[in-house]
Amino acid sequence: MKKILTLAISLTFLLVLVACGTQGDDDNTISFAWWGTSDRNIATYQAIDLFEEKYPEYKVVGEQSPWNGYQQALNNKLNRGTEADVFQVNYNWIYSMYGEDYFMDINDLGLDLSKYPADEHKPLTVNGKILGLSVSETGYIFYLNQKVYEDAGVSFDDGARIIPETWEELMTAGQIINQNDPTKYAIGRLDSQQIAILMFSYLAQIYGKNVINDNNQFNFTQQELVEGFNFITDLRSTGVLIPSNAIDTHIDGPTNPNWTSQKYGGVLQWNTAISEYQNTLPSTANLVMAGMFQQEAGQTLGMYKKVSMAYAVSKRVEQSDAKKEAVKTFIEFMTTDPEAVAILGVDRGVSSNSDTQAILKAAEGKNFESSLEWQGHEVVQMMYNYQITQNIHLYIHPYYEHNTFRAIYEAPIESFLLNNKNANEAAIAIINLFNTELSRIMEG
């Protein structure tokens, strides 16, 4: 009996010790962490299998995770030093997670960055160190369910087109759709985050200003902000948006019953994330890319973009040349190997690497260029590049989406959307706290 009990206690201690231990750090084993849904997970594991087949000297341990909880887990792992060798990050985490302390400078890996546009890695660079390899860029654009518009009889230019191009046309479409069926809207429900970017895009079209200027100050006046809120009111009174977010409390856009039952005719979303909305629509729907509506036909303004996601490398990898070589081989494989690129497709967005794009275009039987992600990517890049020629730089500030800072503008917008604050009150609430809180967050 004594022996059994001693054994049981020893085993328990052993289990605890194993649970507390860190992962093995074999130079030929690469751990790779990412977030994603099932499509991305399946494709990533297929690419990993292919990598191990082509490079039998290496083994890859995949660490998949859903989006929810990924950031928290990564924060904890970085604190404990147990992060994966290569891990997917949002671009702003480079800053909020003190990337300089935890992420390796990928210059030291010797990756060929010449195939990317010159400024691609600028947002990922801190004190001259490139702390992540850009996977893709993304911008907020509209996608419309054309069936909703067709069913209501929306058409422009004497029936030549159905999809609106200007805000005025969008409001006309909203009126037609909503009068035809009062439960239907040209867009429907947008949350505070979406309304914020919609409003800032609209104001950028008029004033040519970024949300946050180079001195890290809010760039719009109270008057301008009120104008933005009044514009949202116009969208709500013309059947584009629902009149109050209190009448639809389902906060998850893709699974919203009004979206899936085609009562809502559109969404404003990052072009890299549109598949979530596409996948929940019935087969009768026809989701099309509508870009960003304009003040006047023919304009291409109001496009904010950012690096969608990046591959960061743990600073731990710096300590071993063999490990660096393994990681470099793996990242190069994931981004430029023809078979791997074809498997991974555009689920993480469209890479700006010219070699990767060429492979995607040439991939047999895939037709990636017709995907909504690709169409969105093209319009985002086209509009952004045009704005640059006009000296308008609408890049998402690295702290704009910071988890605690975003409440500064999202909370007043939420109150406005629930009709608990008017345009003036919401604008004052944003102006009052924006600069001081941004400065506080940036100081850490």
Next chain:
Amino acid sequence: MVGEKKWVPYAFLVPWIIGFLLFKLYPFISSFVMSLYEKRGRVSTYVGLKNFQMIFDTSTYLGSEFMNSLKVTFVYVFITVPLILIVSLLIAYVLALKIKGVGFFRTSFYMPTVLGANVAIIVLWRYIFEYNGLINQGLKLLGISPISFLGTASGAMASIVLLRVWQFGSTMLIFLNALKNVPESLYEAATIDGAGKWRQFLSVTVPMITPIILFNGVMRLVETFQVFNGPMLITNGGPERSTNVLNKLIYDIAFQGGDLNVGSAMSWVLFVVIMIFTILIFRSSKYWVHYQD
């Protein structure tokens, strides 16, 4: 043989002790230490009580959020705890009566506790209270205008309170057991004195089970101060932060925002608040709790 007997109870306690040391005591102490530091990247600096000063500085957004969450938590606790106690005591009282099919009702009322506040149940709960949810579908059938439960501060608070009150089973079972231990002779004496059922309940039953009311009250108080699942999954702290309870704010700050130091300071404030209320209840108990011995 005697030696073996001495070993046995300790051996069975070992897994619990290890779990307690690793997952309770260690985080408890380390969170206090962390609350006195500020971390930027890999560099931790001792800052004394700065984190505590920050969360009580209502001129900053963080301070105002903290005070809002503290207020929301108090509202939640002081509505939920009395409601749980009242509902579970009344149902336990009914179930203590010798009525037909009491076993079935006892099981039925305990079911919500078995199901608990797990994610699946909370998601289901959310669908019930949504604008297009089950309740409003029912109201529509009756020709009544839908209510925006999750779109208003009071409706959202009511939803998370109801979720917790709905799980009254454990409290009810403890009351039920206490009710059965009230001597029958006291009721007989009260009946002879002309007391009706309600009078018997107030003057005999309640005083006799005050130790159990104290126990249930303290347990539920400690538990509800730490509520997280409902506000996180049903309302996400909204609308307009009206259900952003302290634990949800701590989660946002510590894990979403990555500031474990300020999150730890907030946790310690929550701990102190719970401790103060627990002490107050215990101190007050000498005035209203009656022990038979």
